[in-house]
Amino acid sequence: MKSMPVLTVHPELFLPKPTREFLPRLVMEVDPGDKMYSGHDRHYLSSGASALNVILAAQNLATMETFGRILDFGSGAGRVTRWLRAAYPSADIHTTDVRVQDLDFCTRALQTTSWPSGIEIDKLRAPATYDLIWVGSVMTHLSARDWMRLVSKLLSWLTPGGLLVFSVHGRLVAARDGTAYIDAAAWKRIMKDHAKAGYGYADYADQRGYGVSVESLSWTAKTIESIPAARLVLLSERCWDDHHDVVALQAG
Numbered sequence: 673m674k675s676m677p678v679l680t681v682h683p684e685l686f687l688p689k690p691t692r693e694f695l696p697r698l699v700m701e702v703d704p705g706d707k708m709y710s711g712h713d714r715h716y717l718s719s720g721a722s723a724l725n726v727i728l729a730a731q732n733l734a735t736m737e738t739f740g741r742i743l744d745f746g747s748g749a750g751r752v753t754r755w756l757r758a759a760y761p762s763a764d765i766h767t768t769d770v771r772v773q774d775l776d777f778c779t780r781a782l783q784t785t786s787w788p789s790g791i792e793i794d795k796l797r798a799p800a801t802y803d804l805i806w807v808g809s810v811m812t813h814l815s816a817r818d819w820m821r822l823v824s825k826l827l828s829w830l831t832p833g834g835l836l837v838f839s840v841h842g843r844l845v846a847a848r849d850g851t852a853y854i855d856a857a858a859w860k861r862i863m864k865d866h867a868k869a870g871y872g873y874a875d876y877a878d879q880r881g882y883g884v885s886v887e888s889l890s891w892t893a894k895t896i897e898s899i900p901a902a903r904l905v906l907l908s909e910r911c912w913d914d915h916h917d918v919v920a921l922q923a924g
């Protein structure tokens with residue numbers, strides 16, 4: 673059995689100010705199978721805190737006192753969930769992922785209710801409704817059609833006035849040499865469609881329906897405009913981990 677890594681706080685760790693008070697109650701154990709943990713404790717901790725920072729901003733803008741029930745959709749093994757647990761200790765937190773092997777850790781170490789997700793978005797069913805749904809780096813892997821399907825589905829799982837907060841690849845990623853994300857030929861196709869339609873997507877070489885997407889700000893705004901009964905609370909560029917743009921929508 674692999675030993676359980678324990679995070680250490682580097683003296684130069686930067687945490688956004690609104691998140692610092694939650695560090696003392698953060699769970700520091702890491703699932704040895706956590707795909708988002710590469711041994712860099714400082715980055716693992718700062719990216720989780722950065723997600724919480726945006727969620728707190730959206731919560732304040734939406735004037736919500738707290739969240740009774742939260743869903744981390746595509747939670748993985750809890751890189752962000754642990755910050756949600758620390759910030760909302762009495763919330764009923766749910767975690768879901770297609771990587772069911774990640775969910776045991778979330779249930780045990782972060783006291784979440786876990787349920788398995790699936791890749792067929794139209795077939796997804798949630799066991800509850802939520803005041804907050806966080807979706808970190810899932811839209812960034814979907815086609816425009818699946819983006820729209822998943823956003824609509826998740827909005828339907830919100831309580832009235834609830835918040836959906838999700839990350840997307842925006843201008844920063846579009847300006848990069850995308851070979852760190854996907855192979856060069858696929859990146860070229862993504863950029864061609866991005867230039868033409870504002871949204872580019874290609875599958876990973878070994879997967880169908882799962883790959884890399886990049887969207888323009890105008891595509892994001894125009895698409896949100898087409899969604900009735902959702903208020904745009906924030907659209908902030910590279911506010912998650914100095915990398916992903918984040919959108920927050922509030923159910924009407």
Ligand SMILES: C[S@@+](CC[C@H](N)C(=O)[O-])C[C@H]1O[C@@H](n2cnc3c(N)ncnc32)[C@H](O)[C@@H]1O
Pocket residue numbers: 708745746747748749750751752768769770771789790791792807808809810
């Ligand atoms: C890049 S990882 C991010 C994990 C986590 N949100 C974080 O920031 O640490 C994307 C996650 O989305 C999950 N995922 C992809 N498609 C999904 C689906 N249809 N339902 C639930 N999770 C999904 C993947 O299995 C993976 O754990």
